[in-house]
Amino acid sequence: MIETLIQHKHQLNEGSLKNCKVLVVDDDEISAQIITHIISDFANAQYVCNSASVFTKCLELRPDLIILDVNMPIKSGVELCKELKSSIETEDIPVMFATASLDHDTQKACWEAGGDDFIIKPILAMTLMHRVKNILMNEIRMTVLKDISFRDSLTSLYNRHYLYSEVVNSLKSAKRDNEYFSIIVLDLDYFKSYNDTYGHLAGDECLRVVANALARVIHRPHDTAIRFGGEEFVIALPKTDSKGCESVGKRILKTIEALCIPHEHNPTGVVTVSAGYMTIKPTTSTTLDDIINQADLALYEAKEAGRNRLCGFSDTYR
Missing domain, CATH: 3.40.50.2300 (Response regulator)
Known part of the structure; x- marks a missing residue:
């Protein structure tokens, strides 16, 4: 310290x-x-x-x-x-x-x-x-x-501690003001194979490069890129409806693929990400974990549909 x-x-x-x-x-x-x-x-x-x-x-x-x-x-x-x-x-x-x-x-x-x-x-x-x-x-x-x-030691992005200490306040504000709140959950496709092929040091460097790219995509002061754990990241987007969230998600996918990080076990030949999102006007009973879990289900759909894509839900969960 x-x-x-x-x-x-x-x-x-x-x-x-x-x-x-x-x-x-x-x-x-x-x-x-x-x-x-x-x-x-x-x-x-x-x-x-x-x-x-x-x-x-x-x-x-x-x-x-x-x-x-x-x-x-x-x-x-x-x-x-x-x-x-x-x-x-x-x-x-x-x-x-x-x-x-x-x-x-x-x-x-x-x-x-x-x-x-x-x-x-x-x-x-x-x-x-x-x-x-x-x-x-x-x-x-x-x-x-x-x-x-609040910082992840590997990527310098915010960490889970920040998510549950600070982002929850943005959710409270969304409840109070009856505003949209969006969460994107994403992870790197075939990342275990990447580590097995290129080694864990290369895997760490890959995570750092991806994290820097995510930080560049997130522009607004209250939008936040967070390393959730392993190869999984969370993007918190207060005051963002499903259209805006989808726009950010698609931009993230294009940005990561455009990095052209070689990955021989990915059908695209480069590192890509799959992402799921949830957009909601939260009620008083809505928790941050509720929204993350729904975004995680959407991420699962994206993986099942072939990866390197974005799936999402909007206002379907209360």
């Missing part, structure tokens, strides 16, 4: 704070401007004075830290924090409260709402800088460690 962190050391210094985003929320515009100005020396800071626009701004900015004034009209910082922590999109963003109150009940309410730190008004610039830097550096470290744990 330490060696892996050393490889990411360029991400673990204060220079990387320039890429961090901080959202300041304060109904007093002068106070918001002062805090923003101080933080702007080392990070990307923006502010809003209207508590009603905070959630929208969070979705737009994707901040790494939110600084909330406790006492605001219409909606207090404590109420805002509770709302942010109850949403999938914002629950993991750390919150620092800014308050002039040393009152025990106020501070207790802030901690119970999910706050991560306090700063007392009037704010000292040096104290603000150090506290914000500490939180942001910790976020960077956690992001690096999280990314390491």
Whole structure:
């Protein structure tokens, strides 16, 4: 683990704070401007004075830290924090409260709402800088460690841990918003024969090349290529109907075949993949495994039909 962190050391210094985003929320515009100005020396800071626009701004900015004034009209910082922590999109963003109150009940309410730190008004610039830097550096470290744990060591694609930790959140969003959600399951045709003929080192290199090709095909930010295990891969496509899913699947098949990786035991003479997909508007009871299992059945059909092809289901399973 330490060696892996050393490889990411360029991400673990204060220079990387320039890429961090901080959202300041304060109904007093002068106070918001002062805090923003101080933080702007080392990070990307923006502010809003209207508590009603905070959630929208969070979705737009994707901040790494939110600084909330406790006492605001219409909606207090404590109420805002509770709302942010109850949403999938914002629950993991750390919150620092800014308050002039040393009152025990106020501070207790802030901690119970999910706050991560306090700063007392009037704010000292040096104290603000150090506290914000500490939180942001910790976020960077956690992001690096999280990314390491989510990566397949052979292909550098995301792994099963990522699938069941993060992609499930996309499924939750699809349920909430009544949107389509698609999964493609694919594996390499005759891969056991490939390993037997060319050796396991060549097999590993083949998997790496295929994984890189999959990563190139997946363009949208929330679409994900995952190594599911062995020669099997999963493509998660939120907000994608059957037409879009089929388009991606066909593009994958063409891209892999076009790599022209020699495979003498494949009738095509090169490495190919078979793929199955499932597209659904999930209900509250639909699980990720439900969708993967249906896509796996479609993959079985593709293999039975001769391989190097795509089969799929759409909205046939609830």
